[in-house]
Amino acid sequence: MNIKSRLTMLFTMLVGSIMALFCLAIYFFYDQYREKQFYSFLNERGQTIAQLVEASHGISKADIEKIEKENKTILLDEEITIYDGSDSIIFVSGKENLTLSRTMLTEARAGKEIHTKHNKKEVIIIRHILQDHRKPWVIVVIANDYLGMNQLNRLREILLVGWLLSMILVGVAGWQFSNDAIKPVADIIDQVNNISAGNLHEKVRVGREKDELALLAETFNQMLTRLEIAFVAQKNFVSHASHELRTPLALIMSEAELSLMKERSPAEYQDALKGIWSEAKEMNELVNRLLELARTEEKTFKGTFSKIRIDEVLWHAKGSVQQKNPGYQVHIHYDKIPEDEEQLKRFGDESLLRTAFLNLMDNACKYSPDKTCNVFLEIKNRLIIIYFRDMGIGIAPEELPYIFDTFYRSQSTISKAGYGIGLALTKRIINMQGASIEVESALGSGTTFILKFPPF
Numbered sequence: 001m002n003i004k005s006r007l008t009m010l011f012t013m014l015v016g017s018i019m020a021l022f023c024l025a026i027y028f029f030y031d032q033y034r035e036k037q038f039y040s041f042l043n044e045r046g047q048t049i050a051q052l053v054e055a056s057h058g059i060s061k062a063d064i065e066k067i068e069k070e071n072k073t074i075l076l077d078e079e080i081t082i083y084d085g086s087d088s089i090i091f092v093s094g095k096e097n098l099t100l101s102r103t104m105l106t107e108a109r110a111g112k113e114i115h116t117k118h119n120k121k122e123v124i125i126i127r128h129i130l131q132d133h134r135k136p137w138v139i140v141v142i143a144n145d146y147l148g149m150n151q152l153n154r155l156r157e158i159l160l161v162g163w164l165l166s167m168i169l170v171g172v173a174g175w176q177f178s179n180d181a182i183k184p185v186a187d188i189i190d191q192v193n194n195i196s197a198g199n200l201h202e203k204v205r206v207g208r209e210k211d212e213l214a215l216l217a218e219t220f221n222q223m224l225t226r227l228e229i230a231f232v233a234q235k236n237f238v239s240h241a242s243h244e245l246r247t248p249l250a251l252i253m254s255e256a257e258l259s260l261m262k263e264r265s266p267a268e269y270q271d272a273l274k275g276i277w278s279e280a281k282e283m284n285e286l287v288n289r290l291l292e293l294a295r296t297e298e299k300t301f302k303g304t305f306s307k308i309r310i311d312e313v314l315w316h317a318k319g320s321v322q323q324k325n326p327g328y329q330v331h332i333h334y335d336k337i338p339e340d341e342e343q344l345k346r347f348g349d350e351s352l353l354r355t356a357f358l359n360l361m362d363n364a365c366k367y368s369p370d371k372t373c374n375v376f377l378e379i380k381n382r383l384i385i386i387y388f389r390d391m392g393i394g395i396a397p398e399e400l401p402y403i404f405d406t407f408y409r410s411q412s413t414i415s416k417a418g419y420g421i422g423l424a425l426t427k428r429i430i431n432m433q434g435a436s437i438e439v440e441s442a443l444g445s446g447t448t449f450i451l452k453f454p455p456f
Contacts, residue, residue: 004179007181008171011173011178019167020163030152031152034145034148035145035148039113039115042124042141046124046141047139049091050091050128077142077144078094078143079094079143080092080142083105098118098142100138108125108138109138111127118142122143122145123142126138127139184213188213188216188217188220195224204224205217248279251275251279255279256276259272305348306347308353310377310384311337311377313350314357314375314377314386317357317358318332320354321358321361321362321365324362325365328361328365328372331373333375337377337378343384346433349433352432355425355429356425356426359422361375363390363422363423370391374389382455383452383455384453386453393444394447404427405424433453435451435452438452
């Protein structure tokens with residue numbers, strides 16, 4: 001069942017149930033009113049007959065009936081029985097044989113008005129107080145409320161037919177209501193079906209404002225924006241990666257081709273193989289960087305998080321940098337760290353974090369005239385803050401927004417060896433650890449990268 005049909009059915013059932021309860025309430029309260037009115041009328045009839053009997057003084061029952069008939073007040077199937085103070089029947093105007101118990105007579109004389117049923121007829125039992133203060137009489141009035149019941153049956157028919165007709169109207173209105181409610185969804189579906197990888201810039205539009213569907217469209221548009229950014233980033237990544245890999249491959253092919261053009265000496269072959277090996281090494285490093293960058297896109301790495309000490313990871317990264325480049329100097333300043341070792345621990349991936357620290361140390365040493373990187377570690381407001389500072393050439397203000405983009409290289413560093421992957425990889429790794437990275441730099445004054453690790 002589609003949403004339109006389900007909405008129509010639910011709307012019809014809801015409104016139909018409310019109307020059915022309303023009709024039942026009308027029927028119930030009218031029946032209560034009819035019964036109350038009828039018992040009130042029976043009370044008056046019983047008291048009237050009792051007064052006639054009390055004042056008859058020799059007037060026969062036939063005369064009483066004649067008086068009542070002339071006044072046209074006798075009900076259909078009306079039957080009245082009167083008991084005197086000694087519980088003897090002194091007046092009967094019917095054939096119903098309703099025997100009252102001693103308890104009922106006592107309760108009636110005490111002033112209680114008893115309502116009951118006898119052979120589907122209404123029965124009221126009341127007392128009549130005599131003018132001479134003798135023991136009260138008990139009056140029993142039995143009658144059928146034909147008029148009231150006919151009116152009640154008519155009301156039931158009207159309510160039932162009215163409810164059925166209303167259900168038809170409610171069903172039609174519900175269908176129109178569901179059409180109006182689903183129309184924006186249908187419009188969104190049509191628009192989404194027209195969006196593909198080639199036109200991710202297209203946005204979903206909803207005529208209404210500030211409702212749930214507009215919020216859904218806005219959320220979908222935000223997703224499209226993220227997808228578009230991802231597609232563009234992927235396209236640029238493939239383009240830059242292809243460009244970076246093409247250069248060493250071209251050099252390897254040209255070196256091999258020149259070596260094969262003619263017979264050469266062993267020394268010349270060795271020089272050619274050294275060149276090929278050097279280019280293959282560069283290409284291998286580039287591929288490793290690309291693989292590390294791709295690894296940061298995966299979400300499964302989060303399962304490898306464990307509690308690590310940030311200062312120990314820094315120390316291991318320092319050893320790796322200096323082992324790889326003996327001319328580099330990394331100085332780690334621990335003078336501002338607390339004695340409590342627990343404050344230096346965070347959850348993270350030690351291997352990835354070491355890679356990020358290594359990249360920042362390597363860059364600082366590479367662009368410093370003295371090949372030195374100073375690292376400052378401190379705890380401030382429960383934050384672990386690490387500064388990677390160099391005294392190099394610095395970064396121009398207009399280039400700062402782009403230094404974390406993949407394959408981006410500033411004009412001042414274009415002469416240095418590199419691929420423009422390190423900082424992009426570092427930023428992704430730091431963000432994965434739940435930390436942040438900032439940069440402060442000025443031309444000629446060096447650069448400082450600031451990492452901030454929040455508490456657990």
